Amino acid sequence: GAGVSQTPSNKVTEKGKYVELRCDPISGHTALYWYRQSLGQGPEFLIYFQGTGAADDSGLPNDRFFAVRPEGSVSTLKIQRTERGDSAVYLCASSSSEGTDTQYFGPGTRLTVL
Amino acid sequence: LAKTTQPISMDSYEGQEVNITCSHNNIATNDYITWYQQFPSQGPRFIIQGYKTKVTNEVASLFIPADRKSSTLSLPRVSLSDTAVYYCLVVPNYGGATNKLIFGTGTLLAVQP
Structure with missing residues (x-):
């Protein structure tokens, strides 16, 4: 079946602009996660959704970052007033529920802020 | 959350068995040990998960000693594509956890070839 998909695969923007990154989880997966990965580092947790609600947003670095999942499926990560330090690969993962269920990752969106 | 320590890099040749050891001295009773693999330009991919003793699947084996303070991922007969x-x-396993x-x-x- 289809895995987690993310669009766009690459996004180049200018400092100060607004960007939206989209994640389509595996159908039926109730849990959705966003991570950010900088070069040479492991992924870093940003936010977790269970259904439509953000159950844990403790990883969001500041209030320029926001994510939604209005219908409990597709999620959008929104970044306002982008900064060069926001450049990274943004990864989305989904799992069927909480607990130790496997998280399935998408290929990521590479964001470059010029 | 328990911190893990593993070697930064390892080298091997095709056909060899590779063992990667990870230490997690502060692992809690409810924690599971999980390994992911990541290729360039891809998201991480789940390999194997275990709680104690030995777990084996079609890709790898995971060895966990009785004290669970370390674990070893074993990849049999690696190929270039295992780079x-x-x-x-x-990963903690308790109700209501984020499980980030x-x-x-x-x-x-x-x-290497």
């Missing part, structure tokens, strides 16, 4: 970064994670994954820097395994 990747391997992450060891400790805490990644370290992983082990870069380079397989």
Whole structure:
């Protein structure tokens, strides 16, 4: 079946602009996660959704970052007033529920802020 | 969440068995040990998960001693396509947990011909 998909695969923007990154989880997966990965580092947790609600947003670095999942499926990560330090690969993962269920990752969106 | 320590890099040759050891001295009773693999330009991919003793699947084996303070991922007869970064994670299993994954820097395994 289809895995987690993310669009766009690459996004180049200018400092100060607004960007939206989209994640389509595996159908039926109730849990959705966003991570950010900088070069040479492991992924870093940003936010977790269970259904439509953000159950844990403790990883969001500041209030320029926001994510939604209005219908409990597709999620959008929104970044306002982008900064060069926001450049990274943004990864989305989904799992069927909480607990130790496997998280399935998408290929990521590479964001470059010029 | 338990912190993990693993080698930064390892080298191997095709056909060899590779063992990557991870230490997690502060692992809690409810924690599971999970390994992910990541190729360049891809998201991490689940390899194997275990709680104690030995777990084996079609890809790898995971050995966990009785004290659970370390674990060893064993990849049999590696090939060039096994060149990747391997992450060891400790994942809590209790109701209501976020179960966000805490990644370290992983082990870069380079397989040579």
